[in-house]
Amino acid sequence: xxxxKMMSAIxxxxxxxxxxxxxxxxxxxxxxxxxxxxxxxQSRIPETRAVILYGPAGIGKTSSAHALARDMDWDVIELxxxxxxxxxVIEKIAGSAASMNTLFGSKxxxxxxxxxxxxxxxxxxxxxxxxxxxxxTLQPIVLIAxxxxxxxxxxxxxxxxxxxxxxxxxxxxxxxxxxxxxxxVYCSQEALLQIAENAGGDFRSAINDLQAxxxxxxxxxxxxxxxxxxxxxxxxxxxxxxxxxxTDCKKALESAYGLDESPEDLVHWIDENLPIQYARKDGNLxxxxxxxxxxxxxxxxxxxxxxxQNYRMWRYASMLMVCGAAxxxxxxxxxxxxxxxxxxxxxxxxxxxxxxxxDNIASKIGEHSxxxxxxxxxxLLGLYSRMLKDEESAVEVTANLGLELEELMYLTGxxxxxxxxxxxxxxxxxLLEEGxxxxxxxxxxxxxxxxxxxxxxxLSCPVIIQEEEEKPQKEGSAGKSDPPGPHSSExxxxxxxxxxDSLLETSEKKENSEKKENSGYLLVDDPKPAEKNLFSFxxxxxxxxxxxxxxxxKTSSKPSKKGNPANNEPSKQKILDKVTPTESVQxxxxxxxxxxxxxxxxxxxDF
Ligand SMILES: Nc1ncnc2c1ncn2[C@@H]1O[C@H](COP(=O)(O)OP(=O)(O)OP(=O)(O)O)[C@@H](O)[C@H]1O
Numbered sequence: 001x002x003x004x005k006m007m008s009a010i011x012x013x014x015x016x017x018x019x020x021x022x023x024x025x026x027x028x029x030x031x032x033x034x035x036x037x038x039x040x041x042q043s044r045i046p047e048t049r050a051v052i053l054y055g056p057a058g059i060g061k062t063s064s065a066h067a068l069a070r071d072m073d074w075d076v077i078e079l080x081x082x083x084x085x086x087x088x089v090i091e092k093i094a095g096s097a098a099s100m101n102t103l104f105g106s107k108x109x110x111x112x113x114x115x116x117x118x119x120x121x122x123x124x125x126x127x128x129x130x131x132x133x134x135x136x137t138l139q140p141i142v143l144i145a146x147x148x149x150x151x152x153x154x155x156x157x158x159x160x161x162x163x164x165x166x167x168x169x170x171x172x173x174x175x176x177x178x179x180x181x182x183x184x185v186y187c188s189q190e191a192l193l194q195i196a197e198n199a200g201g202d203f204r205s206a207i208n209d210l211q212a213x214x215x216x217x218x219x220x221x222x223x224x225x226x227x228x229x230x231x232x233x234x235x236x237x238x239x240x241x242x243x244x245x246x247t248d249c250k251k252a253l254e255s256a257y258g259l260d261e262s263p264e265d266l267v268h269w270i271d272e273n274l275p276i277q278y279a280r281k282d283g284n285l286x287x288x289x290x291x292x293x294x295x296x297x298x299x300x301x302x303x304x305x306x307x308x309q310n311y312r313m314w315r316y317a318s319m320l321m322v323c324g325a326a327x328x329x330x331x332x333x334x335x336x337x338x339x340x341x342x343x344x345x346x347x348x349x350x351x352x353x354x355x356x357x358x359d360n361i362a363s364k365i366g367e368h369s370x371x372x373x374x375x376x377x378x379x380l381l382g383l384y385s386r387m388l389k390d391e392e393s394a395v396e397v398t399a400n401l402g403l404e405l406e407e408l409m410y411l412t413g414x415x416x417x418x419x420x421x422x423x424x425x426x427x428x429x430x431l432l433e434e435g436x437x438x439x440x441x442x443x444x445x446x447x448x449x450x451x452x453x454x455x456x457x458x459l460s461c462p463v464i465i466q467e468e469e470e471k472p473q474k475e476g477s478a479g480k481s482d483p484p485g486p487h488s489s490e491x492x493x494x495x496x497x498x499x500x501d502s503l504l505e506t507s508e509k510k511e512n513s514e515k516k517e518n519s520g521y522l523l524v525d526d527p528k529p530a531e532k533n534l535f536s537f538x539x540x541x542x543x544x545x546x547x548x549x550x551x552x553x554k555t556s557s558k559p560s561k562k563g564n565p566a567n568n569e570p571s572k573q574k575i576l577d578k579v580t581p582t583e584s585v586q587x588x589x590x591x592x593x594x595x596x597x598x599x600x601x602x603x604x605x606d607f
Pocket of ligand 1: 023026057203204
């Protein structure tokens with residue numbers, strides 16, 4: 001039954017969704033700006049190719065976007081929150097739609113609903129994909145968001161921002177009356193006003209409430225409309241008033257029960273506002289003390305509920321906090337008070353987004369420097385932010401790390417996207433586009449290259465015995481400023497991978513010198529990477545090199561961990577393989593095949 005009711009409630013809101021921009025209730029200026037932007041598209045590509053429609057839920061943002069498309073006779077491509085919206089999907093769907101013209105030259109409106117909700121905390125690829133698409137789109141794009149700050153500054157800089165506000169009650173009434181007329185329901189003016197006021201600016205809620213109240217009735221009077229109101233912010237403020245302004249415990253409790261806040265949330269509201277209310281100029285500190293006494297008792301019950309999972313005790317907690325706060329005043333406190341949202345939530349929200357940002361940057365640095373995110377966060381963030389002080393290196397750091405504008409702001413400690421930062425960001429994007437970043441990498445933030453000598457320039461498959469795992473850090477630490485710590489083994493592994501990457505690069509560069517070599521053995525390091533490399537590198541390379549013979553070697557040489565050639569030391573590792581080039585490889589040496597193998601290494605195939 002409840003389900004049926006919900007389904008039919010959805011129907012009226014859908015049924016009376018505005019067909020044209022004319023039908024959109026309220027927000028006249030926003031609608032005008034939106035239309036003007038679209039009209040510009042009819043003649044040419046406007047400077048701002050995308051708009052952001054933002055504002056609270058249920059006020060007609062999505063409806064306006066669809067209505068505009070209908071008014072303009074444009075096709076619509078929509079990616080809404082129920083679609084999987086990874087960077088790949090966004091690029092595939094929105095990107096391809098944005099980059100192509102339609103067959104008959106008409107426009108195609110690309111709508112990204114709930115755009116503030118696209119990325120997870122760690123992956124900002126979706127946002128980057130959107131900004132990339134906006135920059136080059138040949139089609140109009142509309143982003144829809146509740147929270148404009150949920151979009152990156154880069155995207156916001158590229159878009160025209162259009163704010164939709166809550167729909168006013170007096171604008172809702174005629175629209176609701178039309179719905180009643182269409183449905184053959186009589187509804188008194190007072191009843192309509194009551195519905196509109198209860199909705200708190202959310203027109204979708206107003207239609208849903210009207211439908212719920214009208215269900216099975218032909219006539220609606222104000223008595224038929226509940227006065228409880230919806231779960232909107234104003235309600236909690238009304239409840240605060242009832243608690244702090246009167247001593248009527250019953251009414252205060254009723255209003256608290258009518259809220260959709262759990263006692264765990266409500267306690268924060270009372271905690272925040274109790275001192276605001278009772279510590280006014282003429283306030284009584286005793287009232288605050290008594291009030292907090294009750295709150296602490298309520299808190300005890302909340303703790304017990306959590307511990308025993310017995311939610312029946314919530315009623316005691318509610319009673320203590322609500323009645324306690326109401327009755328603790330020794331005199332009335334008239335006058336307007338601006339009640340506040342719990343600052344604890346604000347603080348947590350603020351620090352959380354900052355923490356997310358910091359971790360996101362740290363993981364980019366980690367990826368780039370082959371360190372763990374944890375290590376980068378603790379040791380490298382400061383270093384990278386210092387590098388951003390110099391504009392030239394800042395561009396390269398930004399390009400190499402793939403930093404977003406707001407990440408640049410975070411690293412430079414800048415509160416807003418200054419012109420300088422925007423310039424750095426734009427240059428970095430240009431650099432990336434031109435593909436120059438690889439050659440422009442300054443050595444100081446490039447991944448350190450492992451020692452490469454002729455002995456190391458071939459690849460094989462190492463299997464390391466346990467003792468090697470405990471190899472002292474110092475062997476690899478020369479040329480590296482990282483302090484030894486609990487993450488040393490992790491760093492070691494990653495450095496090894498890096499070594500292989502660089503190894504491949506270096507092999508190419510030193511092709512000529514390799515021609516003179518005729519044997520090759522594996523670079524060896526600790527066990528995990530070795531396993532990985534066994535499958536990822538060796539077979540193909542071995543194939544290329546035509547290795548067919550094995551020779552047992554007893555010793556191996558190990559590269560400096562961070563790539564200082566001067567620090568190469570003979571390794572004590574045992575290598576289970578050996579490879580030697582076939583004669584044909586030796587013959588082909590002059591043809592430029594990559595093969596430079598040390599003779600003092602022992603590799604997997606030795607065994
Ligand atoms: N300003 C409005 N004019 C006319 N109808 C509206 C308006 N706002 C909301 N509605 C009604 O509410 C329904 C939902 O509106 P819509 O989806 O456009 O809201 P929204 O602002 O995009 O909300 P959300 O952010 O939750 O997507 C519509 O189908 C329509 O019936």
